[in-house]
Amino acid sequence: MIGNVLVGQSGGPTAVINSSLAGVYKTAKDQGAVKVYGMLYGIQGLLEEKYLDLDEHIHSDLEIELLKRTPSSYLGSCRYKLPDFKEDSETYEKIFNILNELDIQYFFYIGGNDSMDTIKKLSDYAHTIRSNINFIGVPKTIDNDLEITDHTPGYGSAAKFIAATAKEIIRDSLVYDQKNVTIIEIMGRNVGWLTGAAALAGGMDCEGPDLLYLPEMDFNLDEFIKKVEELQKTKKALVIAVSEGIRLSDGTYVCELVDNVKFTDQFGHSLLSGSGKYLSNKISTELGCKSRGIELNTLQRCASHMASLIDITEAYQVGAAAVNAALDGKTGEMIVINRISNQPYQCNTGTYDIHKIANIEKKVPLNWIKEDNTGMSEEFMEYVKPLIQEEVTPIMIGGLPSHINYNKF
């Protein structure tokens, strides 16, 4: 028998974030946890005492399989930044009161680098008040921008969806015998891991995108138009992948050129969308050819019907590893994935000090991006290929993938 467990999900969801939840839940139960609670809507919901007893909602291994195949955060999520405890200890007292009431010994938070800030602050606070609750971070993000870990669960499935969709869009772009330019806008505020994954579309049966623009490199509008014009001399249908977060050298986001409106979320991040449409309108106007902007939008993070088996398996494994690390007495750490080899692809898990991970964004190395924007380096391709391998069969009922919910819907 082990102490009670509390698990939460935070930040933008992914297609496999629930597989990590399943990994935490199943491993905790197998290790003898009497109670596994789930906080609803992350730490923000917990502050409002919103939580549930997972045993009352997950009744069988079949339901665990369904949970692994359900996109978006089963427990709901939040984008909530904890205050500095030196300035506002009240919030912390409230949280720890709830943890004590529920007799929590192990606290797991599945999220990205913003969410790891929560684990960092809670474990730091626990240290000052000499609480012995273990706080462990479980990595999750489609953006793949977490430090230390080789890659992050959620990225592989998003990359697979992007590459598969890019292949289908490229086929579609070839259908008419006329000049046309398709811009695929891909998520990624400051990092281009997802946009780079569009390059995976290239292969024996597909040329892949003709140009790729990642936020790691300044975007130059004139050079872009010139490059498109140049490529059009030899090729009628062009497909270009751009990150939503591409910026001019003065720091202006391309999508801000549309309407000069700026939205920000609670972490101060700009909400970006529209770069693709802006560039496709620009091409239509300046080059006088047909152009279309396609925003992959939230489908990138919720298309669990295209999840990668590698990703869904690793998402489960980091959840399981988090429980075992906590049982080993660890706290203030995040589970990391270490790549051992590419051929055959092998990884194991470890733990790492959360202070070296929280709030830090890992960018795509500049030498992994071809300078002429025509593709990604061999190193990048070798890095990303294993992550999209193999498929998970959705449980199809009536022709559609089935999902699980804690309330009826």
Place this chain on the structure above:
Amino acid sequence: MIGNVLVGQSGGPTAVINSSLAGVYKTAKDQGAVKVYGMLYGIQGLLEEKYLDLDEHIHSDLEIELLKRTPSSYLGSCRYKLPDFKEDSETYEKIFNILNELDIQYFFYIGGNDSMDTIKKLSDYAHTIRSNINFIGVPKTIDNDLEITDHTPGYGSAAKFIAATAKEIIRDSLVYDQKNVTIIEIMGRNVGWLTGAAALAGGMDCEGPDLLYLPEMDFNLDEFIKKVEELQKTKKALVIAVSEGIRLSDGTYVCELVDNVKFTDQFGHSLLSGSGKYLSNKISTELGCKSRGIELNTLQRCASHMASLIDITEAYQVGAAAVNAALDGKTGEMIVINRISNQPYQCNTGTYDIHKIANIEKKVPLNWIKEDNTGMSEEFMEYVKPLIQEEVTPIMIGGLPSHINYNKF
């Protein structure tokens, strides 16, 4: 041995249009055709003498299976309207010269109601010049707007993709504990068959979209905002499906409210997109809550990784039936699908006079759309459900679906 065959694809592609091509090709070969030519880029390409010998490109049953799973038009497509032959007989003489040079006996055109206009005109012209070439139309369109036939190949797979994606988007919309409205913009200029299919997302594990707006009914902006406000009193996350072609009562497309720019294609159709974004901006501004517009865009017509087995099978069958109809001496007809029963779902194929089909759009019956926009009628659901059933396994290589092309790419 039978005479030479020429087959072409026209109009917007679908996820299963190549399955019809496979049906024509395989059946023609099985029936003894010496030559099966494919026109490149439809009748427009043929006029430029662009065609190929399919035997030189399809070498095995495995490649036929790959063709069935390849989205977009293998042979390319066009949106080309033939002139009236009484006004311009030159174009027709050119076409028939090419047909005679290639010794064509059977002419198949896979397309929608615009493309059927081509079959109508060519068969009418053949009649006046006493040509004995057989012209048969093979139905194809994601829009499902062809008359006489119960439904049209291409629709089922698009419907399946839309419903599956709507389920995933609805899950994603529930993630944060705050008011938000997601508008899914779905293809459909004048008919709402595709938008109606979003209702399929509703079931045991999903509430489905909260509101549906089809172009068959006038759209009222004030009533829309009022309805959203009303629903928000009891539900935080709303998901609304709208057709790209929704119009105000004065005929203005909602997407034209964005910028007053109007593009039209060669058939005089407006090119529509932006209704979803416009409405989501409107909601943000007027109701002060988070809102997001998601355009499913070309993914609806090219997501062959989500093709319905029923659809891909029927697409093949109408191709095969076209060959058999031509061999029976028919001309100036289109293959139609007749539904025999829903339980079990059974259909057969027949032929129908092309003059009763070309250029006519079949709309969703008004009594199949709930007047309060909250869903579709039972009749609609019974009609559409069988069409999205069962799955086709894409041939996955390296984690991505494989496709076939006549040139290397």
